Amino acid sequence: MENIISIKDAFKLKNKIFIDVRSESEYEKDHIVKAINIPVLNDEERKEVGTLYKRLSKKEAIKLGINYVSKKLDNIYEEISNLKEEYENIILYCHRGGMRSNSLKDFLNSMGINCLKLDLGYKGYRKFLRDYFESFNKEFIVLHGNTGVGKTKILEKLESKNVDILNLEEIAKNSGSVFGYISFDLKPPTQSYFESKLFKSLYESKDFIVVESESKRIGRNIIPDIIFDKISNGKHYLIESSLDSRVETLYEVYIKSNYKDEEHIIKSLKNLKKRIGNKKLEYLIDLIKNKDYKEVIRILIYEYYDPIYKYSIDKYRYLEVLNSDDIDNVVNLILNIYDELKRRN
Secondary structure (H helix, E strand, O other), rough: OOEEEHHHHHOOOOEEEEEEEHHHHHHOOOOOOEEOOOOOOOOHHHHHHHHHHHHOOHHHHHHHHHHHHHHHHHHHHHHHHHHHHHHEEEEEEOOOOOHHHHHHHHHHHHOOOOOOOOOOOHHHHHHHHHHHHHHOOOOEEEEEEOOOOOHHHHHHHHHOOOOOOHHHHHHHOOOOOOOOOOOOOEEEEEEEEHHHHHHHHHHOOOOOOEOOOOOOOOOOOOOOHHHHHHHHOOOOEEEEEOOOHHHHHHHHHHOOOOOHHHHHHHHHHHHHHHHHHHHHHHHHHHHHHOHHHHHHHHHHHHHHHHHHHHHHHOOOOOOEEEOOOHHHHHHHHHHHHHHHHHHHO
């Protein structure tokens, strides 16, 4: 069929951009990562067209839809015309690859802007994603360790050296059960979009991927079973570090680099009330008000983080224990492990 492309072939194209022509709420819930939203019908218009379709007729609904779309065509043409100057391949998609994307494709092609329509639309993309997860066969190098040993920093340094990583905290916009969202300005993704971002990272990776050990649930999101099982059955390495080094790392991550106001920190800390009790909570709040953040971190490491991490750390057998007090040294050690696994493969 002319100017229609499968999602598998679309991902192979170079210099491409996906245009999601669904409404803004459909796009916000989930979309192909890095797709641009140019709605043919916005949420209110789509609702009105749908209501007319159910209550009156398909013909009247289409007429109303045409009326709404016709008022936007000049702006849509201008926007996509500008994108065409930057991208060789413009790929349009709607929910099922039906009327919205097909009509816009035909209009743009008639105006001299060659566009492709994604076969089966967003639904086809989601099926491709689910099938990919079900057949996933890449291997993970899994980094374990108590909070503050620098696992995220290790991942970032490995990525800068062209090592394939999976940063689940970044994808979920969550870095822990208590202060999880402090490090991120953006709100956490929906479960569907979490899976889309996870898919993109995995799909673009090669045979071995370095990942930090996580529970199945990260903040509001859940790792799909097949991927979680693959991580659990990966090659496991334990990262250790001195207490002073861990305090400095956590201070850098949660306070120095990503400082939020005291009330934000105290509000998060109150989630620990049942575990540490009122007296200790009040003491920690006083420390925060006196800017003694490092002492707060030290206490939380001993009385909260290390005890809850112990179970997950103890249940694995590790191929090696690595010290991260010298972060560059441990990165080089993991890089050697990664390169050796690639050679054997």
